[in-house]
Amino acid sequence: MVKLNETHDPELKSWVDSANEAGCDFPIQNLPFGIFKRAGSDDLPRGCVAIGDQILALTHVVANGLLEGKAETAAEAALGPTLNPLMALGADHWSALRAQLSALLRDGGAEAALKDTLVPMAEVDMCMPADIGDYTDFYASINHATNAGKLFRPDNPLLPNYKHIPIAYHGRASSISVSGTPAKRPMGQLKAPDADAPVVGACNRLDYETELGVFVGPGNEQGETIAIDDAEEHIFGFCVLNDWSARDIQAWEYQPLGPFLAKNFATTISPWIVTLEAMAPYRASVYQRPEGDPVPLPYLTSDAHEKSGGLEIVLEVAIATEQIRSEGLVPHVIGTPVFKDMYWSVFQMLTHHASGGCNLQPGDFYGSGTISGTEPNQLGSLLEVTVGGKESIEFPNGETRTFLEDGDEVIMRAWCEKEGAARIGFGECRSIILPATE
């Protein structure tokens, strides 16, 4: 059930002035969680919440005795270096903490007690928000699957299983890094289509994939499953995810078991986790399948899910080359994909993941798959924008790209905005490409 409550009231204002500014990603209606330490310090990372351009460390809220009941228990679970213990507690605790933080941070709240404890975001390093045990990457955009499929298999872009099963592969958790961490161009086996044999070399078709990342809350026991109507009790929240992809390595290695080294060298995520509860105003009906498409199998659908399984999120991916950065120009926006076009919902992904008895655990993470809309300016990967490298992108300063070059910075953002609700944002997921070690 999607429940709106007073924390979503678009009229709410915070005593933190920057939170009330138009276009701010972190108004009082958002309150995403993260893990931070003071910039450049050897402090132990700890939990915090974003408000405007400031962060509020949960240690101060607990130490001042400002929370009670489940909210206090929840905040205590977020005092350590990862949010996994908070994720494990479940929606009652998350919701109690959100409600009490909202009361403390709104006009007339606990300004006197907390004002001096706020730290500007510019003075902190955001850390990995969770110890990610397992990472899975889905493939839930039918537009992306069709566009990418055409390039790898022109005669047969969408395989016969696509409309029946949320396709995914198990990814690599150890190489997921938080925004700001550079990504190193991988070496790998490359085989030109007309070559007899592969050679080892630096990837020269390096790409990004614009995705939504999902953090799992309470898990399920191995051998147990999660009903579609219970799926939301197992989702803590969302971030922006860049699934770096080495297209030339991928093309040679991916059959028959799927991507391996083409994907596992690096993945970058935004540091703030926007909770499922914060997303309540932006829940929507699921993707309306065209006439003639199969209906989902019973375990992947329900009336409640049909009505509210969708999420209204806009994403944006931009590139800032070294030259763009040195000249102080704005990053060049390549695409603004929309999440509402996703063929499979985040709830279907989770239910399907557990449907064979796989145990999900707090802090597990999955990606939606590249998000691409139907329009040319809504594509989530360079593979699609450049039609497999056949067409190049021209930047306003005259530079061109087909795939990413060393020194390029990829910047992804996401936000939710509509009439009658407060705009909330996800912050940024950014990373610079470093040269390969050849």
Ligand code: CA
């Ligand atoms: Ca992907």
